[in-house]
Amino acid sequence: xxxxxxxxxxxxxxxxxxxxxxxxxxxxxxxxxxxxxxxxxxxxxxxxxxxxxxxxxxxxxxxxxxxxxxxxxxxxxxxxxxxxxxxxxxxxxxxxxxxxxxxxxxxxxxxxxxxxxxxxxxxxxxxxxxxxxxxxxxxxxxxxxxxxxxxxxxxxxxxxxxxxxxxxxxxxxxxxxxxxxxxxxxxxxxxxxxxxxxxxxxxxxxxxxxxxxxxxxxxxxxxxxxxxxxxxxxxxxxxxxxxxxxxxxxxxxxxxxxxxxxxxxxxxxxxxxxxxxxxxxxxxxxxxxxxxxxxxxxxxxxx
Amino acid sequence: xxxxxxxxxxxxxxxxxxxxxxxxxxxxxxxxxxxxxxxxxxxxxxxxxxxxxxxxxxxxxxxxxxxxxxxxxxxxxxxxxxxxxxxxxxxxxxxxxxxxxxxxxxxxxxxxxxxxxxxxxxxxxxxxxxxxxxxxxxxxxxxxxxxxxxxxxxxxxxxxxxxxxxxxxxxxxxxxxxxxxxxxxxxxxxxxxxxxxxxxxxxxxxxxxxxxxxxxxxxxxxxxxxxxxxxxxxxxxxxxxxxxxxxxxxxxxxxxxxxxxxxxxxxxxxxxxxxxxxxxxxxxxxxxxxxxxxxxxxxxxxxxxxxxxxxx
Numbered sequence: 001x002x003x004x005x006x007x008x009x010x011x012x013x014x015x016x017x018x019x020x021x022x023x024x025x026x027x028x029x030x031x032x033x034x035x036x037x038x039x040x041x042x043x044x045x046x047x048x049x050x051x052x053x054x055x056x057x058x059x060x061x062x063x064x065x066x067x068x069x070x071x072x073x074x075x076x077x078x079x080x081x082x083x084x085x086x087x088x089x090x091x092x093x094x095x096x097x098x099x100x101x102x103x104x105x106x107x108x109x110x111x112x113x114x115x116x117x118x119x120x121x122x123x124x125x126x127x128x129x130x131x132x133x134x135x136x137x138x139x140x141x142x143x144x145x146x147x148x149x150x151x152x153x154x155x156x157x158x159x160x161x162x163x164x165x166x167x168x169x170x171x172x173x174x175x176x177x178x179x180x181x182x183x184x185x186x187x188x189x190x191x192x193x194x195x196x197x198x199x200x201x202x203x204x205x206x207x208x209x210x211x212x213x214x215x216x217x218x219x220x221x222x223x224x225x226x227x228x229x230x231x232x233x234x235x236x237x238x239x240x241x242x243x244x245x246x247x248x249x250x251x252x253x254x255x256x257x258x259x260x261x262x263x264x265x266x267x268x269x270x271x272x273x274x275x276x277x278x279x280x281x282x283x284x285x286x287x288x289x290x291x292x293x294x295x296x297x298x299x300x301x302x303x
Numbered sequence: 304x305x306x307x308x309x310x311x312x313x314x315x316x317x318x319x320x321x322x323x324x325x326x327x328x329x330x331x332x333x334x335x336x337x338x339x340x341x342x343x344x345x346x347x348x349x350x351x352x353x354x355x356x357x358x359x360x361x362x363x364x365x366x367x368x369x370x371x372x373x374x375x376x377x378x379x380x381x382x383x384x385x386x387x388x389x390x391x392x393x394x395x396x397x398x399x400x401x402x403x404x405x406x407x408x409x410x411x412x413x414x415x416x417x418x419x420x421x422x423x424x425x426x427x428x429x430x431x432x433x434x435x436x437x438x439x440x441x442x443x444x445x446x447x448x449x450x451x452x453x454x455x456x457x458x459x460x461x462x463x464x465x466x467x468x469x470x471x472x473x474x475x476x477x478x479x480x481x482x483x484x485x486x487x488x489x490x491x492x493x494x495x496x497x498x499x500x501x502x503x504x505x506x507x508x509x510x511x512x513x514x515x516x517x518x519x520x521x522x523x524x525x526x527x528x529x530x531x532x533x534x535x536x537x538x539x540x541x542x543x544x545x546x547x548x549x550x551x552x553x554x555x556x557x558x559x560x561x562x563x564x565x566x567x568x569x570x571x572x573x574x575x576x577x578x579x580x581x582x583x584x585x586x587x588x589x590x591x592x593x594x595x596x597x598x599x600x601x602x603x604x605x606x607x608x609x610x611x612x613x614x615x
Contacts, residue, residue, distance in 0.1 A: 127318060127321075130546075130549070130598065131322075131549065131591065131594065132549045132550040132552060132553040132594070134550070134553035134554075134556075135549075135552065135553045135556075135587065135590060135591070135594075138556075138571065138572075138575060138587070139326055139329055139330065139583070139587050140329070141575065142329075142330055142333065142574075142575040142578075142580070142583050143329040143330055143331075143332040143333050144332065144333065145333065146575070146576070215445065219445075219447050222447055223447055223449065223553075223557055226447075226449055226557065226560070227556065227557065227560060227572050228572070228576060229572065229575060229576075242449065242450065242453065245453075246453070246561065249453055249456050249457055249460075250456065250457070250460040253457045256450075256453045256454075256457065257454075257457070260450040260453060260454070263445070263446075263447065263450065264442060264445045264446050264450070265445075266445075267444070267445030268441055268442055268444070268445040271441060271444060271445060272441065
């Protein structure tokens with residue numbers, strides 16, 4: 001109990017005030033790095049080909065030969081997990097990428113120019129946001145066919161309004177600042193002011209939101225693949241792996257637990273990391289180190 | 304008040320109309336030949352083809368087909384399903400009750416759990432319980448509803464191997480028994496959000512000047528928290544929950560799939576996989592309609608509780 005109190009105690013916050021590498025940020029960053037290194041080195045680490053069918057070894061329990069066992073076609077689950085992570089993470093990055101390409105300029109333009117166009121654009125965004133993205137993505141996939149690429153595009157499109165609205169609100173704040181006025185007075189064009197002057201100041205906050213979006217995109221893509229509307233088997237993907245494990249849930253829980261826990265792990269790590277960065281960027285949450293620490297570090301406080 | 308309600312309903316109709324156009328024409332972009340879907344890809348005589356074209360209005364232009372569809376909806380007909388060869392409205396009754404029941408029960412479950420927990424967290428702010436629940440919420444946020452369902456099945460089948468996960472809906476008891484687990488699984492996603500909102504609002508209310516006044520007057524803590532603070536803190540939860548219900552409709556699709564409940568979601572996913580567009584467009588419209596009704600009702604409810612909203 002005392003240990004728990006120590007871990008969760010109030011002191012931690014004060015100790016970490018104004019620091020980037022807090023305990024939670026460091027842990028989440030480490031987890032993310034391990035996962036990213038693991039899946040990008042999948043070709044080296046994975047003991048088997050993820051699509052190699054081995055009829056003699058189907059539905060094996062975890063052993064030294066197959067770390068997490070094998071699935072119904074005898075494919076090694078550990079190898080599939082690594083390659084599947086590649087599909088899931090790249091897909092999620094694709095979703096966020098699509099939303100950046102369209103959402104960022106839209107938000108910048110809308111916020112900077114204002115007026116009627118701004119009102120209309122934001123109204124449309126409000127309407128789209130009010131619907132669940134997943135449901136709209138279903139219709140999109142119904143129209144253009146079931147594949148990973150279409151799922152990524154569908155989700156990306158429905159992520160645009162949120163990003164556009166956030167960018168717009170940031171631009172509205174920045175627009176009123178003196179440096180923009182100075183840039184205008186110097187004779188810079190609108191384009192330069194928007195992309196060279198204003199955008200860099202918005203990036204930190206946008207990055208926080210984009211990190212969260214990657215997590216949400218992983219969840220949404222997994223959901224679509226799970227329903228058979230995203231990544232198509234036999235390609236390995238965490239959502240597809242969960243779908244394939246469904247018939248064996250009670251007898252071979254490992255098949256479901258491995259991809260499921262990976263999804264939770266990466267999404268939680270992304271959320272914690274983004275929360276930590278937000279805390280670091282938020283000036284109101286930052287405070288000076290405690291007097292004790294000042295004394296210890298610089299010895300400038302004398303009683 | 305009347306003006307506010309009228310405005311909201313008008314808005315809802317406009318959104319419904321626009322989304323019906325978008326959905327109808329998007330579904331037709333796919334380029335799949337409806338006749339081959341209807342006939343199941345079998346070789347058939349010219350006569351059957353002609354009769355199919357006649358009965359499904361395929362010889363008419365898309366615009367005409369759209370108006371036939373909308374006209375049908377207004378008369379309670381949702382269009383013929385390509386696969387089931389019957390009107391979509393005939394497929395609905397049982398499925399609608401499953402999906403609606405699922406969404407309703409899970410919201411109820413989530414609120415029953417989330418409100419007391421949120422209050423306790425706010426009262427014992429930064430205590431061990433608060434921090435532990437914070438971690439729990441964090442994990443819940445990363446846990447997709449369908450994986451929660453799978454986890455529940457794994458755990459329950461280990462604890463109680465005889466638990467009936469499948470069954471029929473022949474009576475009320477069976478209905479609740481089958482919907483219980485899926486509702487809990489779906490409710491978990493909402494708990495995280497609702498609890499956060501309750502906690503944040505409670506903290507805000509507890510720091511409000513009126514709380515100080517009540518304490519100065521000698522109001523007991525329990526009375527203060529329950530009948531002063533909680534009352535004010537619950538209002539914003541309504542709007543958050545109503546927004547969340549929209550994504551719960553999508554989440555219900557997934558949970559239904561795991562527990563093999565024959566709900567609207569299962570029908571929708573199957574129709575997309577079978578290119579059965581009549582069903583896809585009608586079910587999507589129905590889900591959007593449900594979603595809009597829920598959010599409009601909650602908006603109105605919100606305005607009834609909090610008069611400031613009406614002024615906007």
